[in-house]
Amino acid sequence: MTPISYRLPQQRNLVTSLPGPRSAALTTRRKAAVAAGVGSSVPVYVADADGGVIVDVDGNSLIDLGSGIAVTSVGASHPAVAAAVAEQAAHFTHTCFMVTPYEGYVRVAEELAALTPGQHDKRTVLFNSGAEAVENAIKVARLATGKTAVVAFDHAYHGRTNLTMALTAKSMPYKANFGPFAPEVYRMPMSYPYRDEAGLTGEQAAQRVISRMEAQIGADSLAAIIIEPVQGEGGFIVPAPGFLGTLAEWARQREVVFIADEVQTGFARTGAWFASEHEDIVPDIITMAKGIAGGMPLAAITGRADLLDEVHPGGLGGTYGGNPVACAAALATLDVMRELDLPARAREIEAAVMPKLHALAAETGVIGDVRGRGAMIAIELVRPGTSEPDPVLTKAVAAEALSRGVVLLTCGTYGNVIRLLPPLVISDELLADGLSVLADVLREQTR
Missing domain, CATH: 3.90.1150.10 (Aspartate Aminotransferase, domain 1)
Structure with a gap:
């Protein structure tokens, strides 16, 4: 491990019972x-x-051993991140990128284009939370394809807004009594090696999904497939090898947008910059948040330029999306991740x-x-x-x-x-x- 200087003693020490x-x-x-x-x-x-x-x-x-649910990957107070936040805040904390833009937003978008899988032309939009990123990825997919249906998976977690609750599988505590939910969301079986029938390969599990999608929805109606490359809240489920690749290839052939929800898995967490890399997947759109900015609220979607540029000006954004202080934190965080x-x-x-x-x-x-x-x-x-x-x-x-x-x-x-x-x-x-x-x-x- 690269030597790291810590501000606080790195030891467990209890001076009261908990809670004190x-x-x-x-x-x-x-x-x-x-x-x-x-x-x-x-x-x-x-x-x-x-x-x-x-x-x-x-x-x-x-x-x-929680990192604020995979957020503080570089620590909760890394000096480089704290210094970047302080320096930016001393100049301006907000102008709204949709009114008077600033370089930090552009630099973060450039970094994400370079870091995310694939060498294709990419575009990025910045938001505040993972749920916002997911919502907007679905918006882009629906507008760009002219189709409405979306497939999500058993055990999935994508957020707590109305659309992302529809995408999320678990009822309690995320969905119970909050409906009705956004329509045109279809649930498919996840590859869950521990609980799948013995001997089921990733390719076979994917074919099970494909046959149901074709029978129950039809590719002509399906705008997007959204999936966590390693499921988070659903139980850290790693799909069997071949599952993701088979689905991504089917989606590519049918002009269905393949969205990798990397909100929890992104930014070095799984041993690669993005978990999609473990299966050699190049998603059409990646959603990101959590580890991106060292604890500051920032999220993003990065995807194919032809998809994101299809959206009319003003169709994407938000008052605080890509806040300048959060962008400064993200740039410092990415530098630390590379340095270490x-x-x-x-x-x-x-x-x-x-x-x-x-x-x-x-x-x-x-x-x-x-x-x-x-x-x-x-x-x-x-x-x-x-x-x-x-x-x-x-x-x-x-x-x-x-x-x-x-x-x-x-x-x-x-x-x-x-x-x-x-x-x-x-x-x-x-x-x-x-x-x-x-x-x-x-x-x-x-x-």
Whole structure:
């Protein structure tokens, strides 16, 4: 790993039980001020964060294995990103690119054209969130093709707006009682190697989808296929080899826009700049957010110029989209990722973590599957001797790990997946300590 200088000590250190008294007091204030519909998985309040640690308001130092859901890949306060934010804010914080544009937006678009897969002519539009990026990718596909239907997949997560809820598979908590949803969205089966029938190849799983699309929708009505190359909230599901490529080739032949939702997988997280690269996929449009700007709100779609330029002036944009401070943060973040070779660091994390998790699976008998790419890794917890999901154990493991100073995130359609998303700049020692805590908790919970 490239040597990194940290501002805060990179160690786990608890000085109170969790949550501490100041966090508890903030929870009381929160209940009186913040809507109940906004949840938090961890009941501690942050005062500082750097590298792989979060320091709460009570002075506890926690190991961060969540990165704000894959956002703070370069750490939550990398000095280069913080300096870029401060410098830009000292000049101007906003003018609206649609009124008086600025170079930062153009530079980010140039960077994304160079980084995303494919050598074709590309265009980019910047937004604030992953959901916005997805919504606009669908808008572009529908306008450019003159077609309306969109295919999404089982276990997919694409956002919490009306259209992205329609694309998202899981009902609770994302969709329950929020309908009706946007029409002309069709759900297809995902390649889920752990739960698919034995021996089903990626190509066969894709042909299953293709036959249903042709029978139920028809390529003449289908504007786009949208898919996460590695599903995120649905359980870090890595499709079988050949699944993505077969679908992308079918879409190309039928003039269906193939959209890769790389909001969680993008920007070095999986060991490549984009997860599409693992399967040699060149999407027509890529949606991006999360890791793009070191924690500042920024999102993007980058895609074929002939698609994006089809949209009339004023048809894409937003008041804050491509905010100048967020653009400055993104440019600094990308520089850090290149300087530290964070795609390679993600592969190092995978090499360090995977053997330990496989050994833990053999020892405990409750890990049905270990999967992921790079620093996007998960374990699926099941009842011993079965493939039956065990969400109760999953919740208990995350809670006990937190009590010992390790922040873990859960996910999965069945609520039985623990996902590991450490900052890519986490030290080897801190990562090893976090994994040790996870292993101890799993052993104790399954005795």
